[in-house]
Amino acid sequence: MRLDVVVAASAVLLTSAAGYGPRVRSVTGRPAIDSIALEATTDARGATGVAVLTRTPSPFGMSLSADGHVMYDVHLQVSGLPADPHVYDGASSYVAWATVPDLSIARRLGPVGTDGSAAGHVEWNKFIVLVTAEKPGVAPHWAGAILLKGASPSTWMQRYQSHTLNNGGNPQW
Amino acid sequence: MRLGRLGAPLIASFAGWTMAVAAAAQATAPADTTPRGAGTAGQGMSGMAGMPGMSTGSAASGAHRMPPMPNDIPMMPGMEGLHPQAIPYIAGTGTDVSALPAGVASTPVEVADGDTLTLDARLIRRTIKGATYAMYAFNGQYPGPLIRVHQNATIYVRFTNHIDLPSSIHWHGVRLANRFDGAVGVTQDAVAPGGTFVYQVHFPDAGLYWYHPHVREDIEQNLGLFGNAVVTSPDPHYYNPVNAEAMLLLDDLLVDKQGIIPFGKDAADFAIMGRFGNLFLVNGEPNYHLAVHRGDVIRFFLTNASNARSYNVNFGGAPIKLVATDLSRYEREQMVSSVVISPAQRYIAEVRFDTPGTIALTNRVQAVNNYAGEYFPEVDTLGTITVSPDPTTADHGREFATLRANPAVTSDIDHYRPMFAKPVDHELALTVNIQGLPNSIVSFMIVDTMYFSPVEWNDGMPDMNWVSTAKEVHWIMRDVATGKENMDINWHFKQGDVAKIRIRNDATSMHPMGHPIHFHGQRFLVLTRDGMPNANLAWQDTELIPVGSVEDLLLDASNPGTWMAHCHIAEHLEAGMHMMFTVDPTP
Ligand SMILES: [Cu+2]
Numbered sequence: 092m093r094l095d096v097v098v099a100a101s102a103v104l105l106t107s108a109a110g111y112g113p114r115v116r117s118v119t120g121r122p123a124i125d126s127i128a129l130e131a132t133t134d135a136r137g138a139t140g141v142a143v144l145t146r147t148p149s150p151f152g153m154s155l156s157a158d159g160h161v162m163y164d165v166h167l168q169v170s171g172l173p174a175d176p177h178v179y180d181g182a183s184s185y186v187a188w189a190t191v192p193d194l195s196i197a198r199r200l201g202p203v204g205t206d207g208s209a210a211g212h213v214e215w216n217k218f219i220v221l222v223t224a225e226k227p228g229v230a231p232h233w234a235g236a237i238l239l240k241g242a243s244p245s246t247w248m249q250r251y252q253s254h255t256l257n258n259g260g261n262p263q264w
Numbered sequence: 265m266r267l268g269r270l271g272a273p274l275i276a277s278f279a280g281w282t283m284a285v286a287a288a289a290q291a292t293a294p295a296d297t298t299p300r301g302a303g304t305a306g307q308g309m310s311g312m313a314g315m316p317g318m319s320t321g322s323a324a325s326g327a328h329r330m331p332p333m334p335n336d337i338p339m340m341p342g343m344e345g346l347h348p349q350a351i352p353y354i355a356g357t358g359t360d361v362s363a364l365p366a367g368v369a370s371t372p373v374e375v376a377d378g379d380t381l382t383l384d385a386r387l388i389r390r391t392i393k394g395a396t397y398a399m400y401a402f403n404g405q406y407p408g409p410l411i412r413v414h415q416n417a418t419i420y421v422r423f424t425n426h427i428d429l430p431s432s433i434h435w436h437g438v439r440l441a442n443r444f445d446g447a448v449g450v451t452q453d454a455v456a457p458g459g460t461f462v463y464q465v466h467f468p469d470a471g472l473y474w475y476h477p478h479v480r481e482d483i484e485q486n487l488g489l490f491g492n493a494v495v496t497s498p499d500p501h502y503y504n505p506v507n508a509e510a511m512l513l514l515d516d517l518l519v520d521k522q523g524i525i526p527f528g529k530d531a532a533d534f535a536i537m538g539r540f541g542n543l544f545l546v547n548g549e550p551n552y553h554l555a556v557h558r559g560d561v562i563r564f565f566l567t568n569a570s571n572a573r574s575y576n577v578n579f580g581g582a583p584i585k586l587v588a589t590d591l592s593r594y595e596r597e598q599m600v601s602s603v604v605i606s607p608a609q610r611y612i613a614e615v616r617f618d619t620p621g622t623i624a625l626t627n628r629v630q631a632v633n634n635y636a637g638e639y640f641p642e643v644d645t646l647g648t649i650t651v652s653p654d655p656t657t658a659d660h661g662r663e664f665a666t667l668r669a670n671p672a673v674t675s676d677i678d679h680y681r682p683m684f685a686k687p688v689d690h691e692l693a694l695t696v697n698i699q700g701l702p703n704s705i706v707s708f709m710i711v712d713t714m715y716f717s718p719v720e721w722n723d724g725m726p727d728m729n730w731v732s733t734a735k736e737v738h739w740i741m742r743d744v745a746t747g748k749e750n751m752d753i754n755w756h757f758k759q760g761d762v763a764k765i766r767i768r769n770d771a772t773s774m775h776p777m778g779h780p781i782h783f784h785g786q787r788f789l790v791l792t793r794d795g796m797p798n799a800n801l802a803w804q805d806t807e808l809i810p811v812g813s814v815e816d817l818l819l820d821a822s823n824p825g826t827w828m829a830h831c832h833i834a835e836h837l838e839a840g841m842h843m844m845f846t847v848d849p850t851p
Contacts, residue, residue, distance in 0.1 A: 248715040250636055
């Protein structure tokens with residue numbers, strides 16, 4: 092089922108899970124609430140990807156940590172990276188990470204498979220998803236080049252003066 | 265206790281909120297509202313801890329008062345002078361509150377098959393944390409009497425309405441005869457002040473239920489008209505052996521130093537997000553306490569009677585086993601780290617207390633400050649549990665460590681499994697239409713709508729929320745196939761039909777919000793959440809649909825009659841978010 096989610100999401104960013112057709116989505120500028128467009132850095136021009144957030148299954152529907160963070164499963168699908176990561180300073184693999192906006196903590200989500208997929212788990216309020224090129228080993232923090240980057244939809248929630256004006260929303264209002 | 269944004273405990277904050285002391289100096293209070301932080305400046309973080317409470321004289325009719333602003337959430341510029349465009353309503357206006365009977369704690373009452381229980385709704389006087397309030401109660405009790413019945417019992421409840429508003433009693437989750445459902449406007453007319461209605465309540469399902477009025481819940485339920493019913497199975501092993509059982513009926517009341525924040529008489533206020541309280545009550549008490557022995561396993565019966573707040577209930581890290589929800593046990597028991605419970609939902613959970621000491625029973629959420637665009641950890645202490653060093657007299661540790669499967673639940677659900685893959689019968693979209701709010705609010709909201717949490721665990725914009733009433737805010741259940749909305753919808757089923765209902769919560773509206781959707785008189789399974797199959801099923805009557813989510817429910821349309829389905833945020837219900845469906849009897 093999760094594979095379906097990733098495949099559907101990778102096909103079209105605003106397409107929903109498992110044959111549900113287009114999810115309820117803004118067509119007016121508000122970002123999708125459950126997917127993150129991954130944008131390439133100058134080190135990986137032409138690469139692209141998406142990280143889809145799904146609720147970690149829970150008997151309560153809403154999956155919360157004990158301290159109230161929403162728990163998400165993160166499903167990445169990336170493409171356009173060089174087939175051989177060795178070009179990045181001798182790296183051996185592509186690895187997906189999550190980090191918080193001030194980069195103070197990081198979590199290794201997992202390696203990017205040959206099919207371009209990766210998966211992991213996040214329970215932070217605002218976070219960033221990264222794909223880097225890494226040398227062998229399982230380090231707690233990335234060391235290689237950052238190739239793809241995207242911020243969680245929750246990072247759009249900002250102090251008033253920092254907002255990009257959202258002219259969108261329901262035409263009813 | 266509430267943790268500040270930096271994690272430092274704030275001293276003696278009041279009931280989970282602190283006044284926006286710093287902000288009090290920044291804005292001029294409107295003449296007709298309580299100045300935010302008034303009376304607290306100079307009290308530091310003590311907030312309203314020492315508030316004198318309402319006078320015990322005549323309950324003032326008063327004007328609207330802006331709710332206290334939580335710590336770090338200042339009032340929006342442009343809010344000065346604004347108030348809800350509704351007539352302020354305070355229970356007991358004009359009466360001598362000191363002459364009202366004092367409320368007493370809930371008493372369990374065993375009601376045998378065929379017996380009659382009297383429930384009399386009237387004004388009472390409650391003193392909570394030194395403040396006196398005029399509130400409502402059934403039989404003078406807060407919460408109302410805990411009704412204990414055997415499964416398949418039929419009881420009679422003679423309801424008399426002695427409050428000053430029309431009322432009724434809805435038996436939430438109980439698959440009873442339609443005409444006794446209490447849904448005013450659908451199954452009965454409201455019971456006028458002074459009037460009486462006799463409910464015949466049949467309890468076909470074991471478990472935990474609750475009752476409350478089904479007219480102006482935002483006022484009547486909020487002020488204390490609710491209670492639980494526990495329905496006992498004839499199977500002595502229906503649940504696991506435990507050392508004790510305990511009710512946890514959660515509620516929150518919104519108060520300031522003058523009393524309960526007035527309601528809107530002709531239209532519900534707080535219509536955008538619902539009324540979030542700042543005074544947390546468990547079983548009607550602000551200082552819930554339970555004493556247990558080391559090693560005790562306690563079975564908790566949790567009900568959320570709040571108007572709008574969803575809770576994330578923690579038992580201080582003690583292991584929690586989730587056993588049952590609304591209308592049934594789960595197919596399989598499972599361990600959870602907390603209990604997430606939305607308005608009207610029930611959970612039955614067993615907790616083992618292995619470590620001596622005092623445990624805080626808390627609501628722990630990541631709250632939002634809409635003004636700052638930030639999250640902050642909110643910890644609301646709901647009560648305490650003292651674990652004595654003396655060992656338990658009967659150790660149920662082995663049974664607690666075993667996660668039971670419930671074949672009876674699974675075999676019941678097996679009858680419905682062939683229908684899991686059926687096409688969707690009806691699809692609902694949940695959305696909102698907001699018209700006519702002041703420009704200062706609309707302007708902020710337009711900019712503030714870039715992201716919405718799947719569920720709002722707090723009120724991150726209390727001033728704007730307060731001003732919005734059911735006159736400007738129209739919450740909508742829209743039938744996707746026909747475009748019909750709210751009470752224009754009346755789906756038809758035949759008794760015995762099993763219907764797949766798809767519900768989408770529109771993330772594109774002006775203020776999307778998670779909605780706990782309740783179907784009256786029936787039971788349903790949650791088949792999928794955002795396309796992911798639900799791996800551990802139980803029969804429910806209320807499901808929280810987060811913002812942007814799509815869920816498929818399988819409705820067991822077994823109980824004939826025309827019923828209501830609605831959002832259980834009381835103010836959303838008042839703001840239109842209800843519809844009908846009819847189950848036609850099979851001859
Ligand atoms: Cu709602």
